[in-house]
Amino acid sequence: MADHDHTEPPSDTALRVKALESLLLEKGLVEADTLDAIIQLYEHNVGPQNGAKVVARAWSDPDYKARLLADATPAIAELGYGGVQGEDMVVVENTSDVHNLLVCTLCSCYPWPVLGLPPVWYKAAPYRARAVSEPRAVLKEFGVEIREGVEVRVWDSTAELRYMVLPERPAGTEGLGEDELAALVTRDSMIGVALVEST
Amino acid sequence: MVERGQRCKRVRIMPALAADMVVPLFAVGSSARVDADIAPKFKAGDTVTARNINPTGHTRLPRYLRGKSGTIEKDHGVFGLPDSMAHGGGETPQHVYCVRFSAREVWGASAAPRDSFYVDMWDDYLDPA
Amino acid sequence: MNGIHDLGGMHGMGPVNPETDEPVFHADWERRVFALMMAIPGSVYNIDEFRHTIERMEAAEYLSTSYYEHWLHCLEVLMIEKGQFERAELEAAWSNAASAANGSA
Structure with a gap:
């Protein structure tokens, strides 16, 4: 077929996907049950509950925290997490003096093994445009007010390193065990757009 | 959508991924690190300037940092160069560094004085400042 | 390339709109x-x-389509190339x- 005589794709995106899937299956590039296994893995098994356990362990075990901050990939693997889009991890720590914020201005790089697949806002133009030029304004929109004396560090994931924020442990959680601590840790706190609250 | 002349020979592929391999393979992934003994051009503490390049092809050097100066924070080791790998050019392995840029260097006097960016950059993106 | 994807610092992109209790996928075709x-x-x-x-992708199309539409576009183009x-x-x-x-409708 000549290049100037193209049929336009169907306006119904679902139909267009169905067509592509049937073609890729026919060509032997993919297998149907493999697709289901991938969806199962990322929709149900991998998610921010993994990162929350890493955070809770770091809050509970100073030696683990030291290993996590020194070389995150093996420390995260100690809890059984790792793999695609988390092969080379870096964990950055929020303190009373430093607040870290993650972004990927060029695409949508995100640490899948610990946080799952990224939310739409993380992948969309407004966050990617503004997180680097006005991080404090963006944080304020998320309800996080950063004091003037605190240094905001924005990590733009341009290479194949993947980042996760170790949020500050909230006051009043001294008596809590790891499971209770993990339940407090949100996805947004590990991106850096939220703080962890004690309740 | 596809321009003339862009098509290439069908790439030889391995058999399609089997369902029972999804969990084990995805749990390992595939690190982009390249096992090559290549000397770094910079070390932690060096001051560097991001090159002002404007390629029409792929690059991972964002526009907002081109021409800006920062400090090498850490050497991440050796990785392939996206500018080359996106165009069938091979790995062109080289060091990737975490480089710190102050917000004022990037956005001027209106930026918060202590804020900063940490951005990973390949040797080919950097000159000594 | 100096494309629309290189968004860092651009003005006029509007507010960040986080979705409460966002699902991993928003439609079956995204899965x-x-x-x-x-x-x-x-x-x-x-x-x-x-x-x-x-x-x-053309800049206007990039900005007016969703993330997984970008992936769909990518699959179609890249597999042909x-x-x-x-x-x-x-x-x-x-x-x-x-x-x-149509037949099943």
Whole structure:
């Protein structure tokens, strides 16, 4: 077929996907049950509950925290997490003096093994445009007010390193065990757009 | 959508991924690190300037940092160069560094004085400042 | 390339709109596109080719389409460029899918 005589794709995106899937299956590039296994893995098994356990362990075990901050990939693997889009991890720590914020201005790089697949806002133009030029304004929109004396560090994931924020442990959680601590840790706190609250 | 002349020979592929391999393979992934003994051009503490390049092809050097100066924070080791790998050019392995840029260097006097960016950059993106 | 994807610092993109209790996928076709991309053997394309195919989208289309629509566009374009199928085969698949949908309606 000549290049100037193209049929336009169907306006119904679902139909267009169905067509592509049937073609890729026919060509032997993919297998149907493999697709289901991938969806199962990322929709149900991998998610921010993994990162929350890493955070809770770091809050509970100073030696683990030291290993996590020194070389995150093996420390995260100690809890059984790792793999695609988390092969080379870096964990950055929020303190009373430093607040870290993650972004990927060029695409949508995100640490899948610990946080799952990224939310739409993380992948969309407004966050990617503004997180680097006005991080404090963006944080304020998320309800996080950063004091003037605190240094905001924005990590733009341009290479194949993947980042996760170790949020500050909230006051009043001294008596809590790891499971209770993990339940407090949100996805947004590990991106850096939220703080962890004690309740 | 596809321009003339862009098509290439069908790439030889391995058999399609089997369902029972999804969990084990995805749990390992595939690190982009390249096992090559290549000397770094910079070390932690060096001051560097991001090159002002404007390629029409792929690059991972964002526009907002081109021409800006920062400090090498850490050497991440050796990785392939996206500018080359996106165009069938091979790995062109080289060091990737975490480089710190102050917000004022990037956005001027209106930026918060202590804020900063940490951005990973390949040797080919950097000159000594 | 100095494309629309290189968004850092751009003005006029509007507010960040986080969604409360956001699901992992918003439609079944998003699940399928994600899985198709991840299932294709790594020997067919590399991540930089994947990213650059999305970067080459027309700027207006890039901004007006969703993330998984970018992936769909990428799969169609990249698989043709990699010689995995012909444009005519994709168009035939579109027709077949449309007929099947009409037939079952």
